[in-house]
Amino acid sequence: MNMISPAQIHEIDSQRQVNGWQRPVDRQTGFEVTEEFRRFNQKYDMFNRAVWDDEVRSERSDRFFASYFTDLARFRKVEGFQHRDYALRNAAWYIADFTADLLETSDDRKEGFLDSYTMFREGATRKIEASAEENTAALKRAGTFLGADAIGICEYDERWVYTHNYSRQKLTDKAMDLPEDLTYAVVIVNEMDHATIETVPSALSGAATGQGYSRDIIAVLSITQYIRNLGYRAVASLNDTALSIPLAIQAGLGQYGRHGLLITPEFGPRVRIAKIFTDLPLIADEPIDFGVTETCNICQRCSSACPVKAIPFDAPNFDRHDGVSHLKGVRKWTINAAKCFKFWANQGTDCSICIRVCPYNRDVTKALNRLLRWMLGNRWRRLALWLDQKLRHGERKTAGWWWRRASSG
Numbered sequence: 118m119n120m121i122s123p124a125q126i127h128e129i130d131s132q133r134q135v136n137g138w139q140r141p142v143d144r145q146t147g148f149e150v151t152e153e154f155r156r157f158n159q160k161y162d163m164f165n166r167a168v169w170d171d172e173v174r175s176e177r178s179d180r181f182f183a184s185y186f187t188d189l190a191r192f193r194k195v196e197g198f199q200h201r202d203y204a205l206r207n208a209a210w211y212i213a214d215f216t217a218d219l220l221e222t223s224d225d226r227k228e229g230f231l232d233s234y235t236m237f238r239e240g241a242t243r244k245i246e247a248s249a250e251e252n253t254a255a256l257k258r259a260g261t262f263l264g265a266d267a268i269g270i271c272e273y274d275e276r277w278v279y280t281h282n283y284s285r286q287k288l289t290d291k292a293m294d295l296p297e298d299l300t301y302a303v304v305i306v307n308e309m310d311h312a313t314i315e316t317v318p319s320a321l322s323g324a325a326t327g328q329g330y331s332r333d334i335i336a337v338l339s340i341t342q343y344i345r346n347l348g349y350r351a352v353a354s355l356n357d358t359a360l361s362i363p364l365a366i367q368a369g370l371g372q373y374g375r376h377g378l379l380i381t382p383e384f385g386p387r388v389r390i391a392k393i394f395t396d397l398p399l400i401a402d403e404p405i406d407f408g409v410t411e412t413c414n415i416c417q418r419c420s421s422a423c424p425v426k427a428i429p430f431d432a433p434n435f436d437r438h439d440g441v442s443h444l445k446g447v448r449k450w451t452i453n454a455a456k457c458f459k460f461w462a463n464q465g466t467d468c469s470i471c472i473r474v475c476p477y478n479r480d481v482t483k484a485l486n487r488l489l490r491w492m493l494g495n496r497w498r499r500l501a502l503w504l505d506q507k508l509r510h511g512e513r514k515t516a517g518w519w520w521r522r523a524s525s526g
């Protein structure tokens with residue numbers, strides 16, 4: 118794939134508006150982006166709406182957020198939602214929460230969730246002399262060493278960058294502070310623990326989410342400092358600044374699933390994503406196709422399993438549910454984020470049922486699961502789905518099973 122500069126991207130955008138022209142990367146990813154497309158304002162992210170929008174905010178959503186920071190969690194008698202489960206979940210979130218809180222009061226920056234990270238040493242004053250090919254090979258080697266389970270590169274694509282940041286302190290928009298002349302996004306994913314996700318829904322399973330983010334943070338901060346040490350600019354980002362999923366797809370890390378999540382070949386949807394924007398000369402990866410769209414067209418397991426039916430059963434379309442918390446002008450499967458978040462708030466922790474049941478979420482250290490994964494990518498797809506269900510893969514295990522398993526090694 119040829120390198121496209123930000124100036125060329127603007128030029129392509131104007132041509133697209135005049136001629137209905139599609140970007141090469143859209144043809145490769147299958148994204149259908151229309152004239153209706155508008156970039157997303159972070160203010161409308163469901164977690165931010167739960168702070169300012171009375172249609173989303175409730176006593177339960179306030180208690181949901183508080184449960185991550187205090188001992189206010191209502192420890193229930195139900196297995197998986199007891200004191201020990203919440204204790205582990207909040208410990209797994211600690212690195213993510215600690216780094217997010219560092220500059221919140223002093224600088225109105227909630228880094229990693231609303232703002233990009235700024236906690237870096239000065240880099241080198243002289244740029245390393247190396248080709249884009251050399252930089253790319255070394256970055257991937259360094260990136261996995263520094264903690265990324267998988268790493269991909271795409272060109273900077275302004276469409277997925279938020280129009281504004283959001284301040285939960287002042288309840289107002291903030292200017293987007295990402296420099297516009299960075300040329301690449303380096304996208305990383307880290308695996309969430311498989312056994313813990315098998316206990317969803319539970320407070321215990323929320324530990325896999327927190328652990329995934331915490332591992333992402335260690336990797337993304339270290340890789341960013343590595344690029345700065347080479348003399349180039351780099352901005353580290355977790356859920357802030359830009360939509361991670363389209364960037365990950367463009368960077369060749371996976372495909373888009375019916376449940377609205379990235380599906381990777383290695384870990385399925387059981388990943389957390391982070392990214393680094395940089396001007397280090399690199400070679401972008403190609404988007405990949407391992408048959409996910411064809412599988413989702415006939416599967417619908419996540420749609421059936423979702424307790425609030427937030428995942429569509431029908432074909433990808435432009436439906437935006439409540440109109441503000443979803444991307445406008447992109448044909449895709451779109452979950453009803455308001456229904457999903459309400460369920461999280463009501464049960465007092467996040468939910469990953471759609472990850473647990475997905476046939477791509479299997480432990481591929483086992484040969485049978487590797488075979489089924491291979492079958493999902495070809496004409497044996499229907500048989501693979503039938504076998505996956507027949508073998509009761511993805512059924513919920515108890516938190517007691519997890520804790521006993523942990524203590525028996």
Ligand code: SF4
Binds near residue numbers: 474
């Ligand atoms: S559960 Fe099935 S339909 Fe849903 S994302 Fe996974 S493969 Fe696609």
Ligand code: SF4
Binds near residue numbers: 422424428457470472
């Ligand atoms: S996280 Fe849970 S509530 Fe939300 S879409 Fe997935 S299954 Fe449904």
